Amino acid sequence: MSAPADPAPLAGAADLAAVREDYLDRLAASDEQGAVAVALAAVDAGHDTEDVLLDVIAEAQREVGERWAAGTWSVVQEHIATHISERVVAAVSRHRPAGGPTGVGRIAVACLDGEWHGLPARLLAEVLVRHGWEVSYLGSSVPAAQVAMHLNAAGPDVVAVSSSLPSRLPAARRVVEACRATGTPVLAGGPAFGPDGEWARSVGADGWAPDARAAVALLDSPSLTGDQDAVTVDDTSREEQALLQGRRGELVAGVASRLRDEPSEELTDDLGHLVDFLAAAVYVDDAGLLARFVRWIGSVVVPGGLTGDEVGRALDELATRLGDSPRTTALIRSDAVREACAGLREGTTEGSA
Ligand code: B12
Known part of the structure; x- marks a missing residue:
């Protein structure tokens, strides 16, 4: 989906796969300024900001993970690259702020307790903002009780919980139970919940989406109501x-x-x-x-x-x-x-x- 503030794509703009390669080269060289410049140039060339967030930065981060897992990048190289990507997300979002619809709804975005992969949740939050959602971004590793306190105080319509590690699923169940007590539906996402979201159902989430674009579409649908019969935790x-x-x-x-x-x-x-x-x-x-x-x-x-x-x-x-x-x-x-x-x-x- 196109963010309303972006101009139409220009003929001749480098395709996003080429932008991503260029971006990865900047990450590999620990070149923050270069990475910011590549991402902003792609936006200025007419690429949708959302596409730059998801098809350049998020995809590059997945490749960073592959390089770490293959032993070709050290932990330090991964940390530097991720820090740069966080800075680029902020720069891209400031460069072309969401100027489209507002007032679609209010949503809190939080990572599960013990989950330190905050960038995926941050990317989701940016995409939701661009689609008119008022987002409270609660950050990494938020205990269920703290999420519930925020819901009681701020009263968002929905809470989105993000996690990359399936080992955090017990924390997911705790947050679902805490949110249910406040009457707030829980949308779950991130690789922790399984390739088809099967473990989101197992822990009783009200909805699951595979990526940020699908999350926007799901939140557009009338209601989020999980299937409590699918819960396997006993x-x-x-x-x-x-x-x-x-x-x-x-x-x-x-x-x-x-x-x-x-x-x-x-x-x-x-x-x-x-x-x-x-x-x-x-x-x-x-x-x-x-x-x-x-x-x-x-x-x-x-x-x-x-x-x-x-x-x-x-x-x-x-x-x-x-x-x-x-x-x-x-x-x-x-x-x-x-x-x-x-x-x-x-x-x-x-x-x-
Ligand atoms: C950067 C990174 C880190 C950083 C995170 C810093 C930060 N600020 O985020 C740090 C150094 C903390 C880290 C730590 C670890 N990491 Co790490 N990390 C990564 C890496 C390279 C990138 C993460 C990222 O930004 N991905 C890009 C995002 C955009 O992708 P995404 O998660 O799919 O998100 C999209 C969708 O899933 C969806 N989505 C996400 N959240 C939500 C929520 C909702 C509600 C919805 C609807 C949708 C949604 O929208 C997003 C955009 O479309 C990944 C590689 C990877 N494949 O992701 C490994 C990776 C996730 N890490 C991994 C591992 C193993 C670890 C550690 C265990 C390493 C260790 N030995 O300590 C620790 C665990 C720490 C913890 N307890 O959380 C593994 C996990 C493997 C597994 N079997 O689960 C991965 C996959 C690396 C790999 N290739 O093996 N990591």
Whole structure:
């Protein structure tokens, strides 16, 4: 959709794929001024601001993630690039402020508790502003109680919750419950909720959209009302997930020492993620979530981190230690997870985050 304040695209303006390549080169060179100039030039050449936000900056950030995961970019390079992209989002938004409709509605945008990927939520917020929404951007890692306090004080029509990591799904359920108590519908989005939004339904969100453009369209529709029958979180979910989180430190240390004589910090970090994703899979009762994580961890290159060979052994070790948690052990031993582990051993993983 076009932001109303933008001029019509000009013939001869570089196509957005070329702009994105240029932009990525500036990120790679840690060239903030250059990156700002590339993005503003694209807007001045007639590209829709929303397209620059989503098809240049957001897409470039995904590529940044691929380069980090492939081990070709360091964590520091990723941090610098992300900082630059945050500055570019601000510059693009100031350069051509939304001048179109206003008063469409009021929405709060927040990341789930423990979720530090704030840029996706920020991009969503900018796009909503351009479509006439009055947005309160609450930022990264907002505890459910704080979201509820904001809703009680400010009374927006909707709250949009963003998350990149499926391991944050228990926090998503907490925020849904807190928002429901205030009568505010919850729109969920970001990769945490699964490729088709299946885990947004599992935690009881009232709506889910795959990207910012689809979010605008969904919010245009008359009502957001989730399907409460689709909620999969039950007492077993809560108990086994809480047990896993409570034993996280002990499980990580125990499994690490079984895998290696001298466990590295990177191994310990990866095992922590493994326990967190296992807990999230148990929470929404979906072995597919854990299988996805197994494929992802097998594709990421972190020197010293969990290797493809070690993932299956780590899961076996966890199953042994968690024999009193039937859902957890069933998930670890599921066909989906076994196949994902076998894929790692055969080297057939595809990186999917
Ligand atoms: C930058 C970044 C970080 C930064 C974030 C800083 C910031 N200010 O955002 C920092 C350094 C904090 C970070 C940390 C980590 N990260 Co990181 N990160 C990224 C990276 C490279 C870019 C994020 C981004 O801006 N994406 C671009 C946005 C626009 O894409 P998007 O999320 O799809 O958003 C769109 C839609 O989903 C939708 N949307 C988003 N929110 C919402 C909400 C609603 C309501 C709706 C409707 C729609 C919607 O609209 C957006 C625009 O269309 C991604 C790579 C990637 N693929 O995204 C990795 C990535 C997300 N990170 C990853 C990981 C592993 C981590 C860490 C665990 C690393 C570690 N070892 O510590 C930590 C976790 C921290 C935490 N607890 O949150 C993995 C996650 C993999 C997985 N299996 O889940 C990724 C995918 C990298 C990879 N390729 O493997 N990260």
